[in-house]
Amino acid sequence: MASETAHHSNTKRIWTVFILLSIVTIVEVVLGIFKPESVHHVHIFGLSLLNYIFIILTIVKAYYIMWAFMHLEQETKAFRWSVAGTLSFLCVYLITLVLIEGDYVYEILQTQQQKWIF
Amino acid sequence: MEATVTTAATKENIWDGGNEPLKVSYGKLMMWYFILSDSLTFCGFLVGYGFTRYKFMDTWPIADEVFNHFPFLHGVDAPMYYVALMTFILIFSSVTMVLAVDAGHQMKKGKVATYMFLTILGGLVFLGSQAWEWKNFIQGSYGAVETRGGSILQFVGEDGKQIALSDFSITDPNREDVSLTRAKGTWFMSGSSAPTYSLEEVKAGFEANPNLRIRTQNTTDAKHKQILSREESLTRLNDAVFVVEGANMIRNEYGHKTFANFFFFITGFHGFHVFTGILINVIIFTNVLLGTYQKRGSYEMVEKGGLYWHFVDLVWVFVFTFFYLV
Numbered sequence: 292m293a294s295e296t297a298h299h300s301n302t303k304r305i306w307t308v309f310i311l312l313s314i315v316t317i318v319e320v321v322l323g324i325f326k327p328e329s330v331h332h333v334h335i336f337g338l339s340l341l342n343y344i345f346i347i348l349t350i351v352k353a354y355y356i357m358w359a360f361m362h363l364e365q366e367t368k369a370f371r372w373s374v375a376g377t378l379s380f381l382c383v384y385l386i387t388l389v390l391i392e393g394d395y396v397y398e399i400l401q402t403q404q405q406k407w408i409f
Numbered sequence: 410m411e412a413t414v415t416t417a418a419t420k421e422n423i424w425d426g427g428n429e430p431l432k433v434s435y436g437k438l439m440m441w442y443f444i445l446s447d448s449l450t451f452c453g454f455l456v457g458y459g460f461t462r463y464k465f466m467d468t469w470p471i472a473d474e475v476f477n478h479f480p481f482l483h484g485v486d487a488p489m490y491y492v493a494l495m496t497f498i499l500i501f502s503s504v505t506m507v508l509a510v511d512a513g514h515q516m517k518k519g520k521v522a523t524y525m526f527l528t529i530l531g532g533l534v535f536l537g538s539q540a541w542e543w544k545n546f547i548q549g550s551y552g553a554v555e556t557r558g559g560s561i562l563q564f565v566g567e568d569g570k571q572i573a574l575s576d577f578s579i580t581d582p583n584r585e586d587v588s589l590t591r592a593k594g595t596w597f598m599s600g601s602s603a604p605t606y607s608l609e610e611v612k613a614g615f616e617a618n619p620n621l622r623i624r625t626q627n628t629t630d631a632k633h634k635q636i637l638s639r640e641e642s643l644t645r646l647n648d649a650v651f652v653v654e655g656a657n658m659i660r661n662e663y664g665h666k667t668f669a670n671f672f673f674f675i676t677g678f679h680g681f682h683v684f685t686g687i688l689i690n691v692i693i694f695t696n697v698l699l700g701t702y703q704k705r706g707s708y709e710m711v712e713k714g715g716l717y718w719h720f721v722d723l724v725w726v727f728v729f730t731f732f733y734l735v
Binding site: 300301302305306309312313316317319320323324326331332342345346348349352353356357359360361362366367369370373374377378381382385386389390392393394396397400 | 430431432433438441442444445448449452453456457459460461462463464465466473488489490493496497500501503504506507508510511514515632712715716719720722723726727729730733734735
């Protein structure tokens with residue numbers, strides 16, 4: 292509520308988060324341009340280690356945007372997790388199922404008669 | 410006022426009504442749940458993209474070979490710089506937005522107005538950048554040919570760098586497949602436009618330049634696109650049926666057909682969100698200037714608009730990762 296936060300300013304926290312987000316973005320871009328072989332060509336469960344790094348850094352960014360910029364850290368715990376928990380659960384669920392299916396279709400395309408579009 | 414900014418009236422029994430167990434006003438709560446549902450929509454799009462990419466794992470275009478333009482750097486290979494710049498513009502407009510919210514908490518009208526204005530400006534710059542990105546994507550820079558089976562074949566020099574059709578095609582003055590325009594028609598008719606170079610012109614140019622090779626869509630183990638030998642290239646070129654320049658909803662010179670569709674759909678839908686975000690911000694900005702929120706005694710509307718604006722930034726973070734980086 293506005294009246295509770297009216298007294299102090301969060302400017303310092305905002306700029307800290309901005310610098311953090313910038314650093315993470317720069318790291319992502321540098322990794323994306325150079326694609327170091329030591330991480331790009333190492334695979335865990337069929338996904339390159341570089342992609343894991345990108346995904347973790349993205350989640351870090353999403354955390355700071357939601358918690359600091361969208362003030363989730365100032366909300367009650369129940370409200371915070373009614374949003375973040377629901378979203379994380381449903382997204383992870385969907386991603387897992389659909390990507391497994393995509394991989395399955397890829398395997399089918401390798402062995403079936405139809406080679407290109409189906 | 411009661412309708413726009415709700416305040417807990419009673420501190421009595423929890424079941425008596427009128428209190429807020431989540432300690433958040435109705436407007437903010439609903440904005441959050443709207444954001445939740447909209448995030449799931451975007452999640453669906455990105456997962457759909459992921460599905461298609463997994464399905465065509467061997468042949469999917471490599472994003473930093475497609476998006477390598479930067480303003481005023483013609484012909485310079487600048488992968489990712491431009492999207493990184495766009496990301497910074499959006500993150501920075503998020504910062505000015507959160508500063509506006511912060512100033513609103515302290516009831517400083519002038520500061521809120523300044524920061525809101527900067528946020529709108531940032532949004533417009535981002536939208537303009539996206540338009541430029543689309544323009545490059547639609548125009549294309551090299552051109553390619555499509556085979557009967559639907560594969561895209563690109564042309565590379567000996568160094569493995571892509572070469573544009575205009576650099577080697579031999580122009581034929583007696584070309585037959587010209588665009589049918591009204592001026593050439595016998596009646597008020599027009600047909601589909603012909604590419605800048607006909608297939609015969611491209612083939613003639615390719616045969617005349619022994620340095621040229623064909624690059625297929627297949628990704629090798631070294632994570633580069635496969636380059637055929639000169640002999641293989643010459644036989645493969647016989648399968649070509651179309652000359653493809655740039656991108657549209659049917660075919661694109663970058664590779665798989667759905668790549669362009671996903672690009673237009675996902676970045677377009679995000680751009681549409683940025684556009685509505687700007688509209689909302691302009692309305693709120695006008696109200697700040699008119700003193701609406703000062704009179705109301707609360708700048709919560711700035712906060713609600715801010716939530717939406719941050720959401721747009723949040724989505725871009727994911728689009729950036731999954732479309733450009735991964």
